[in-house]
Amino acid sequence: MVDKKQIVECVPNFSEGRDMSVIKQITNEIESVEGVSLLNVDPGEATNRTVVTFVGSPESVVEAAFRAVKKAGEVIDMRKHHGAHPRMGATDVLPLIPVSGITLEECAELARELARRIAEEANIPCYCYEASAFRPERKNLAVCRAGEYEALPQKLTDPDKRPDFMPPGFDPEELKKQISHPSPLTTHLLKTGCTVVGARDFLIAVNFNLNTTSTRRANAIAFDVREKGRPKREGNPITGTIVRDKDGKPVMIPGTLKCTKAIGWYIDEYGIAQVSMNMTNLKVTPLHVAFDEVCRCAANRGVRVTGTEIVGLVPKQTLIDAGRYFLEKQHRSTGIPEADILKIAIKSMSLDDLRPFNPKEKVIEYLIEASEQSGSSSLTDLSVKAFAEETSRESPAPGGGTVAAYMGALGAALGTMVANLSSHKAGWDDRWQEFSRWADQGQAFRCLLLNLVEADTMAFNDVMEALHMPKNTDAERAARQEAIEAATFQAANVPLLTMDTAMQVFLLCKAMAEEGNPASVSDAGVGALAARAAVLGAGLNVKINAAQLSDRDVAEKLVAEADALIAQANEAEREIMEIVTGKIKA
DSSP states (O other), X not given: OOOSSOXXXXXXXXXXXXXXXXXXXXXXXXXXXXXXXXXXXXXXXXXXXXXXXXXXXXXXXXXXXXXXXXXXXXXXXXXXXXXXXXXXXXEEEEEEEEEESSOHHHHHXXXXXXXXXXHHHHOOOEEEEETTOSSGGGGSHHHHTTTTGGGHHHHHTOTTTSOSBOXXXXXXXXXXXXXXXXXXXXXXXXXXXXXXXXXXXXXXXXXXXXXXXXXXXXXXXXXXXXXXXXXXXXXXXXXXXXXXXXXXOBOEEOOSSTTEEEEEXXXXXXXXXXXXXXXXXXXXXXXXHHHHHHHHHHHHTTOOEEEEEEESOBOHHHHHHHHHHHHHHTTOOSOSOHHHHHHHHHHXXXXXXXXXXXXXXXXXXXXXXXXXXXXXXXXXXXXXXXXHHHHHSSSSOSOHHHXXXXXXXXXXXXXXXXXXXXXXXXXXXXXXXXXXXXXXXXXXHXXXXXXXXXXXXXXXXXXXXXXXXXXXXXXHHHHHHHHHHHHHHHHHHHXXXXXXXXXXXXXXXXXXXHHSOGGGHHHHHHHHHHHXXXXXXXXXXXHHHXXXXXXXXXXXXXXXXXXXXXXXXXXXXXXXXXXXXXXXXX
C-alpha cells in the first residue's frame, strides 16, 4: 500500500530492453521492498532500454532504487550494450519525482544521498542532475551524459568531468595506466558504467511516428521544434559554415517548443523514423500542443505524423487536457465522461498506432489507485444490478444515505445528457460552448455525488467500528464514547454535503428545461425529481444521525440546515416541473 501522506515516484531507465529475464531480476529487487508499488515496466527492443515506474514512501522508494541499481550493475554488462537511445550506464538515469506531500527540494536531497550510497556501497559512479545538481551545467542530463558510455574512461580521469560521487579507492592515475589490464575495480566500472541520479518534476518521454525511414528528415523536424533548435549556418542551412559567437560557441536558431528536447532516429523494430522528445514542463508545452506542432513541421517537409508513442507513464491531466483540446477544435462539448475524453485524446494523437494503448496501464493515477485498492471493492464500480443487489442484502450498508447520493448523481447525469444533446443539436452550432459549460458543471456534480456514495457507507462503517471498541476500563469507555461522537457527527455531515451538492443539480436541470433541446425536456424533469429525492433522502439521514449526538447544539444546527435545504429543494423542483409540464403540453 502506498503511503498517502508522502508519495515519491521513481522512473529509472535500465540499459536492457531485450532479455526479459534480466529485467525481471531487477524488478524483483524493487518489489522486494515493502511500501513500494511497481506500476509499469516498458521495455524497448530497438533502444535496448527499459523504463520502470514505481511509487511509494520516500524511504521505501530510495531503498528500492538502490537495490535495483545494484542488481542492474550485476546483471548488465555495458561493454556489450548497443541500442538506439543515448546511454552511459547499466542504470542510465534515475530520477525521483514528487507526487504528493513532498517537495522537489526534498526529493533533491534524497537523490544526492542516494547517489552517494550507490557510489560507496555499489561501487557505481554517479552524477547528480536537474534539481539535485551540484553544478549549474549538470542540471542538463545531456551534459552529464556527453560522449555516452564510450567516453567514460576519459571522463573518469578528468577532474572537471568526473562524476559527483566516485567509489571508495578509485585512483584515476591507476585507471590511466591500466585501461588494457584493468584492476577489479576498474573492470567493475567498465561493466556497470555510470548512473545519473536526480530529482525533477514529471516529464513525458514521447516519440512521434513518421511515414518515412529517413533519420535525416526526422532530425530536421526535431531541430525545428526542440527548444535548443539548430546551429545557424552561413549560406546553405545544411552544409554551410556554422556561425559562432565571440566565445566560439555556435549561434543557435531556437525551435518552436519551449521545454522540449528532441532528436530524430530510425527504429528497426517498427521500420520507421521517429521524432523522440522529452517534454520537461507540461504547463509550458502540453502534449497536444507538441503533437500539433510536430505535425505542422513534418507537413512542411513533406512528411506525415502517423501516431504517437508514450514511453512509460503519463499523468491523467495531460490526456484530459488533450482530449478537451481536440473536442473544442471540433466545437464539441467537453462535458462528457472522463473515459470518453481519454478516448478522444488517444484517437486524436493515434496513441495506439504501434500497439494498444490502455489508460489503465499507462496513466499513473489509475495505477496508483489500483495499487491502493488492491483486494478491496468499490460501490461505484458495481454494475446497476449488483448495486441494487448489494443494497437489498440484510447488511445495513449501503443504505438510504448512499442511495440518496446515487439518486443525486443520476439527476446530474440526466441534466448533463440534455446539455450534451443540446450542444450537438443541428442548427444550434453557435451555442455549443454555452451547453458545453453546463455539461462540464454537470460532470463535476456527478463525480462529487459519486464520491459521496462511497463516503456515506464509509461514515456508517466508522460508526460501527467505534461501537465495537473495547469498554472494559474508564479510559477505554471514554475513548469509545469520544470515537462514537466523532463518527456520528461525520455520519450526519456526509449526507448534509450530499444535500448541498444535489442542490446544485437543480440549477443545471432548470437551465436545461428552459434553454435545452425541447425533445429532452422530460429528461431535465426526471433529473430534477432525482435531485429532490437526493436532498430529501439525505435529509432523513442527517436527522437520524443528529438524533444520536450528545452535543445537542451541534445536532440542532445540523437539523436546521437540513430543513432549510429541504424547503429549497421542494421549491426548486416545483419550478422546474412547471416549466417541463408547460413545454410538454405545448
